[in-house]
Amino acid sequence: MIIVTAIASVILGNVVWWWGVGLAFVVLHFFLFCNIVRMARPLELVWAAIFTSLAAMTVTMNTPSPLATFGLSFLVTPIVVALEMRKSSYHGIAWQTINPNLPNWWNDYIVVSPPVSTDSVAS
Numbered sequence: 001m002i003i004v005t006a007i008a009s010v011i012l013g014n015v016v017w018w019w020g021v022g023l024a025f026v027v028l029h030f031f032l033f034c035n036i037v038r039m040a041r042p043l044e045l046v047w048a049a050i051f052t053s054l055a056a057m058t059v060t061m062n063t064p065s066p067l068a069t070f071g072l073s074f075l076v077t078p079i080v081v082a083l084e085m086r087k088s089s090y091h092g093i094a095w096q097t098i099n100p101n102l103p104n105w106w107n108d109y110i111v112v113s114p115p116v117s118t119d120s121v122a123s
Helices: 002-015 019-036 041-061 067-087 104-111
Strands: none
Touching: 002 019, 019 041, 019 067, 041 067
């Protein structure tokens, strides 16, 4: 996916520079949020709503500028990452150091259903 994004970003960037940057920006944030930080959906959606709103304003009203849209969205990134990393359920990169009590949280809040026994099924 990263290679396809890189190719598509170059192609789009040759048409309009910020289209290519925008595609790479969004895909790299998706990779960061889903694979590195393992962010919960609500914070990911907050970031996406801010970026989408700014991008829509840039496209429809030419304000803010594309650079401002990327810059403001980029400033939101460490905020949502920091909020995620402060959770007792944080399980992203370096969780053993940042959240060493995760196994306790997991045992307290994640309920695992007992296996269903097939021996008690009536014939």
